[in-house]
Amino acid sequence: MLERNLTLLTDLYELTMMQGYFKEKDHDKVVVFDVFYRANPCNNGYAIAAGLDQVIEYIKGLHFSYEAVDYLRSLHIFDEDFLHYLSGYHFSGDIYAIPEGSVIFPREPLIKVVAPIMEAQLVETAILNIVNHQSLIATKTARIVYAANDGGIMEFGLRRAQGPDAGLYGARAAMIGGCVGTSNVLAGQMFHVPVMGTHAHSWIMSFPDEYQAFKAYARMYPDSCTLLVDTYDTLKSGVPNAIRIFREMREEGIRSKSFGIRLDSGDLAYLSKKARKMLDDAGFPDAKISASNDLDEYLIHDLKQQGAAIDVWGVGTHLITSKDCPSFGGVYKLAAIQDENGVFVPKIKLSENTEKITNPGNKTIYRIYEKETGKIKADLICFADETFDENDDLLLFDPIETWKKTRMKGGTYTMREMLVPVFINGECVYHSPSVMEIAEYCRQEKDTLWDETKRLFYPHNVYVDLSDRLYQVKKELLDQMSMDNL
Amino acid sequence: MLERNLTLLTDLYELTMMQGYFKEKDHDKVVVFDVFYRANPCNNGYAIAAGLDQVIEYIKGLHFSYEAVDYLRSLHIFDEDFLHYLSGYHFSGDIYAIPEGSVIFPREPLIKVVAPIMEAQLVETAILNIVNHQSLIATKTARIVYAANDGGIMEFGLRRAQGPDAGLYGARAAMIGGCVGTSNVLAGQMFHVPVMGTHAHSWIMSFPDEYQAFKAYARMYPDSCTLLVDTYDTLKSGVPNAIRIFREMREEGIRSKSFGIRLDSGDLAYLSKKARKMLDDAGFPDAKISASNDLDEYLIHDLKQQGAAIDVWGVGTHLITSKDCPSFGGVYKLAAIQDENGVFVPKIKLSENTEKITNPGNKTIYRIYEKETGKIKADLICFADETFDENDDLLLFDPIETWKKTRMKGGTYTMREMLVPVFINGECVYHSPSVMEIAEYCRQEKDTLWDETKRLFYPHNVYVDLSDRLYQVKKELLDQMSMDNL
Helix, strand or coil, X not given: CCCCCCCCXXXXXXXXXXXXXXXXXXXXXXXXXXEECCCCHHHCCCEECCCHHHHHHHHHHCXXXXXXXXXXXXXXXXXXXXXXHHHCCCCCCEEEECCCCCEECCCCCCEEEEEEHHHHHHCHHHHHHHHHHHHHHHHHHHHHHHHHCCCEEEECCHHHCCCHHHHHHHHHHHHHHCCCEEXXXXXXXXXXXXXXXXXXXXXXXXXXXXXXXXXXXXXXXXXXXXXXXCCCCHHHHHHHHHHHHHHHHHHCCCCCCEEEEEECCCCHHHHXXXXXXXXHHCCCCCCXXXXXXXXXXXXXXXXHHCCCCCCEEEXXXXXXXXXXXXXXXXXXXXXXXXXXXXXXXXXXXXXXXXXXXXXXXCEEEEEXXXXXXXXEEEEEEEECCCCCCCCCCXXXXXXXXXXXXXXXXXXXXXXXXXXXXXXECCEECCCCCCHHHHHHHHHHHHCCCCHHHHCXXXXXXXXXXXXXXXXXHHHHHHHHHHHHCC | CCCCCCCCCCEHHHHHHHHHHHHCCCCXXXXXXXXXXXXXXHHCCCEECCCHXXXXXXXHHCCCXXXXXXXXXXXXXXXHHHHHHHHCXXXXXXXXXXXXCCEECCCXXXXXXXXXXXXXXXXXXXXXXXXXXXXXXXXXXXXXXXXXXXXXXXXXCHHHCCCHHHHHHHHHHHHHHCCCEECEHHHHHHHCCCECCCCCHHHHHCCCCHHHHHHHHHHHCCCEEEEECCCCCHHHHHHHHHHHXXXXXXXXXXCCCXXXXXXXXXXXXXXHHHXXXXXXXXXXXXXXXXXXXXXXXXXXXHHHHCCCCCCEEEEXXXXXXXXXXXXXXXEEEEEEEECCCCCEEECCCCCCCHHHCCCCCCEEEEEEEECCCCCEEXXXXXXXXXXXXXXXXXXXXXXXXXXXXXXXXXXXXXXXXXXXXXXXXXXXXXXXXXHHHHHHHHHHHHCCCCHHHHXXXXXXXXXXXXXXXXXXXXXXXXXXXXXXXX
């Protein structure tokens, strides 16, 4: 995170609770917290995990500086013995996570923190902040990329992002989700991803006329020459001037690797088709048309249906803010507490909303693939110490509508444990792939989804089931709790 | 910005255009760029300017490090002479801005950059990013604060913010917009604003029972003891246990400065009224009820109408992402170019959408207050060199519906120039007030609005008019351009 100390990037209550555990002499009680979410953003059929690399940097960088301790002292709610503890704080626990770029589904733990309660409590807020943000933008991007089908999506949203990080890490998440490049130069430098962009209206306006502006640009960037044609009048002025430039380049023997026009206003279906015809008639069928202007997956989907002749799409605000759904509802919930014998005692949180009841215990997730197709049949949440044999039949059932059952015959499926170790005893044991490697992995991950799950509207939901043992424990805890409250 | 070098936090096209200006030998051509927006977020009647202090830090910190230049070289689109220029780049221009916390309206320049074109071009993206984000959150907060009327709003959104900066600078903007505190500890440290928070469900769940969890918390924080009552069953378990604790505190002679309960699920109208009665009947009419759970201005407005007994509101996701409108549409448009005689030649951008046509020229804004009430009558955009006399009659007219006219009689109004100098010749000449000072100024600013403009639904829009001279110049430019395209 650019070498910032984000240790105080937490909610005050994490610290007041920490002092509470400190005073209650519960320092060493090891607990399990799960990060999970309850519904896919934008009514999508899945989400994409992202942000783990920044979580790792955050955990590695955790320490209370002298200034931080001094600031906390000034609040007059913390005692010196606790502040002294904080000045020596470091994270000594275990963290497991689903790798970045994986497709993920509601209710399954994406990250599992197993640590002394004080340490596990502190990191809640920042972990959620980072993972919620990047998973949101990666998921939104995947929808937009899906809508564009074979067209490339360029991330152009920095100026409308919610602050510098939202632009920077949003661009990172967008690349993971499937963008071909970003306009964000700092993201290009930090994450080694392609940067893209040409010129703005101000370039055109700073010349005596449009032709001269195009000419100057083409002279300078002959190899990648995309001309913005809508400053004055797209079809009467912009496209004819662009064609004049392309002709002159051809006459001068300049063979551009990539050239074309960019539309940034007006009706993109109408204008792109007209412009395409003008370019084709002038002998430039290889001129690319790129388009921008408040695009999202719905508009791209519709423009494509209307035959818009657009090759590349620049998407800004809607992608970088996930405009129709700007938050990812990841939560961090206590799942188990280790007793004096080292056994994890499952804990549950009741709620009047059934979907808000948590899954108790120290758990893991197995993804079940159909052997024949390689597609995902279901995810199975179980206790971390449960084992399965792929040669056995596997009975899956919905944890709420329990009559919904599927039996997978032994030998017809494969299982993959999704949570991998990231920190063990406070040491990082995981090496993050590069962003472009994660993007390639994400592309493969999307291929494990059925088409029915990928569509933009009313997708088929992937089953996330509980193991029989986990289901029984959850049921017992619920029965016991509801008896207590009678 | 936490000492980060954000120089590369820009769109690639700013740099390709800069090289263009460099090659065209237009280094020194001074231009005017305006930051303005076209519509208030959330259909509000106004917006609140925020982010200027971070813009100042950004401008001050601008420089291309060795690594940055090296990275740009690796893109193979920039020449050595241009890269050499960049390595010596600093901002040498002027910046004018409307102070943070001011109420602002569509189409008026919030920030004006007057600088050599290369310098002015680079800073577009980051200025927009910063100002768009913070102005958005300050405006959203003002709506939520308005809905809560006399109740305090606490900013609780860090975990759902779009990355660390969105949480941090979002908390800053929320304080400017009217929050009484934030849960964000880093924001508390950096901006000297009150931090707030108590405990989470995990605190309750980590004890053998709710009573013991409350007891431990009350023992530790007797002075500010808010107990979260919805972990198991709000009315059957949470509130009775809280009352038991409050009784024990009273019996032990502990007089808490502030105590009460927090509701975080269920129907907040029903539960708060029931809990209020239980607390009152038990002799605790001074126990405060705070509430959280997906609140926004609409739900708060409705809960208050239904008589919900809630004193303090914790607002998270909806505030920190401005969920129903997560972007502020600030743009950065070329308005004028200095000619060889030092005269600013007005420039205009046409658009098929009338509201996207820019206001040309080197401009300023005067705010016109009614003398009798101190309320805003209108904002007047004019050329920077126009002068007015408050003793003269002032004719205002709508720049689109020009038949809408008002005549202000001399002596009945006062005028205030809204744009103040921030940088002159690259030197910062402005000292930002503290965040709490800006918040107090913002509170006063809201008092200059008529009630009709402040309401949540269908507010009255404040007039933003053009001076007669500006209107004539704009009209001439438009006529000339449309003739050119016939």
